[in-house]
Amino acid sequence: MKKKKKQNKKACSEIKVNFTEEDVISRLKKHFPNPKTELNFRNPFELVIVVLLSAQTTDIKVNEVSPKLFEKYPDPYSLKNAPLEDLYEILKPINYYRKKAKFIKEAARLIVEEFQGNVPDNLEDLMKLPGIGRKSASVILVNGFNKPAIVVDTHVKRVAKRLGITCNTDPLKVEQDLASFFSKENWTYISNALVLFGRYICTARKPKCYKCYLVDICPYEPKNLKEVKKNDSSNK
Numbered sequence: 001m002k003k004k005k006k007q008n009k010k011a012c013s014e015i016k017v018n019f020t021e022e023d024v025i026s027r028l029k030k031h032f033p034n035p036k037t038e039l040n041f042r043n044p045f046e047l048v049i050v051v052l053l054s055a056q057t058t059d060i061k062v063n064e065v066s067p068k069l070f071e072k073y074p075d076p077y078s079l080k081n082a083p084l085e086d087l088y089e090i091l092k093p094i095n096y097y098r099k100k101a102k103f104i105k106e107a108a109r110l111i112v113e114e115f116q117g118n119v120p121d122n123l124e125d126l127m128k129l130p131g132i133g134r135k136s137a138s139v140i141l142v143n144g145f146n147k148p149a150i151v152v153d154t155h156v157k158r159v160a161k162r163l164g165i166t167c168n169t170d171p172l173k174v175e176q177d178l179a180s181f182f183s184k185e186n187w188t189y190i191s192n193a194l195v196l197f198g199r200y201i202c203t204a205r206k207p208k209c210y211k212c213y214l215v216d217i218c219p220y221e222p223k224n225l226k227e228v229k230k231n232d233s234s235n236k
């Protein structure tokens with residue numbers, strides 16, 4: 001068993017791609033010239049809160065609820081003192097709203113008490129906030145501070161694997177593979193672009209290879225090269 005694991009690891013490290021970083025970026029830019037998170041926010045504090053609320057919930061739902069929350073609690077000082085019952089009421093349409101209400105209240109308290117009311121702009125301190133893991137901290141760095149970080153979510157993992165940039169499944173290893181393939185100046189772009197690319201083009205089921213600009217360099221097989229319209233009679 002041990003031997004098999006070692007062999008897999010070796011095979012994994014031998015994966016090579018036949019394209020350059022520029023090949024990927026130039027094609028991705030045709031899809032997403034200026035990619036951004038789809039969560040609405042006006043400052044790093046709001047970004048922390050909407051990222052916390054977005055776990056297991058669509059960005060659309062979070063964007064519906066967050067204006068009401070920020071109207072009443074516009075900064076960490078007011079949010080840390082918010083009555084939980086009131087937060088429950090506002091956040092009710094969101095999955096796991098009770099747990100998230102506690103998280104955002106505690107995050108606000110920590111921002112005030114540990115970071116002088118300012119959202120920290122580094123991975124280590126961001127990850128001290130409740131409910132903020134490495135992926136969420138990277139989203140905040142990239143979108144809130146324009147700092148280089150690599151976001152690895154389920155979409156990015158899938159795309160990186162299909163392109164052959166990684167053969168790992170552990171998010172940290174995928175992040176390391178992406179970090180060594182793309183130069184640091186492109187990390188911010190890549191983080192947002194790959195999330196959207198995985199969400200809308202290289203989807204988990206039936207990837208839209210028929211309209212993908214990366215189709216000429218992508219080693220993934222079988223490709224889905226034929227668009228099937230919902231009312232296409234040939235599909236009946």
Ligand code: SF4
Nearest residue numbers: 202207209212215218
């Ligand atoms: S060609 Fe298909 S599998 Fe390859 S990156 Fe594009 S959508 Fe994904």
